[in-house]
Amino acid sequence: MKRVILLIIASIASLMMSAQGSTSQMEILDQVAVKTEKYVGLKIDFTMYVENLHNAKRDSYKGNAVYKQGLYKMDIMGQVVYSDGKTNWTYLKDADEINITNNSENEAFMTNPQAMLKDYKSKFKVNYISDKFEKNRALMEFDFYPKQIENKKYSKITIRIDKTKKQIFSVRYVGKDGVNYLVEIDKMLENPTIADTEVKFNKASYPGAELIDMR
Numbered sequence: 001m002k003r004v005i006l007l008i009i010a011s012i013a014s015l016m017m018s019a020q021g022s023t024s025q026m027e028i029l030d031q032v033a034v035k036t037e038k039y040v041g042l043k044i045d046f047t048m049y050v051e052n053l054h055n056a057k058r059d060s061y062k063g064n065a066v067y068k069q070g071l072y073k074m075d076i077m078g079q080v081v082y083s084d085g086k087t088n089w090t091y092l093k094d095a096d097e098i099n100i101t102n103n104s105e106n107e108a109f110m111t112n113p114q115a116m117l118k119d120y121k122s123k124f125k126v127n128y129i130s131d132k133f134e135k136n137r138a139l140m141e142f143d144f145y146p147k148q149i150e151n152k153k154y155s156k157i158t159i160r161i162d163k164t165k166k167q168i169f170s171v172r173y174v175g176k177d178g179v180n181y182l183v184e185i186d187k188m189l190e191n192p193t194i195a196d197t198e199v200k201f202n203k204a205s206y207p208g209a210e211l212i213d214m215r
Helices: 002-006 023-037 105-111 113-117
Strands: 042-052 057-068 071-076 079-083 087-092 097-102 124-134 137-146 154-162 167-175 179-190 210-213
Antiparallel strands (some): 057 071, 087 097
16 A cells, blocks of 8 residues: 555656657756746645556546645545655554654655656656647656666656646556556646645644554
8 A cells, every 4th residue: 555655646757868859848848847846835636547457457546635845745545644755654544543654765756746856867768759638738748767777666657748837747657566557637736825734744633543653
């Protein structure tokens, strides 16, 4: 379950512009990266699709996330995850317990749009795929291949960006184990006013939950 959480939002990583595509295509991608890095806050509603290639099963889940300058809160699949970039607090609704874990660099990349896009040119090789029109939106599709594949659980990330809004539209992780994760952003609110209480973990919000430190 934790792995599913880590493969969510999303939103992009880094690459030494060994990318194929016209200058204008790469410029748009860079514009999205720069814009994303400047966010001081984000609220996102998304749909996650889990695609199991072993049994041809495809499940979907609704979720939402709030980001504020290094902090985030994410609610998906019966879990509420808080993070300050170093520590994660995961509340399991069914078990009424909170697991405390360290937040690794890899975890930060998989769950934070700003971490994904930051310095993406140093971490990925990017190929421009094509322009598309989907759900009344003009999109551009890129494939991101990690330069260091050994410690990754995915072999490729496919990202679609909204050309007009300069926003991420979807992120698809191709898993090495035959399970893929597609995250489509249903709604994104840029730079809203977010109180610290919305994103910071507070045990008082879960008075009956058991606290389990797994660090």
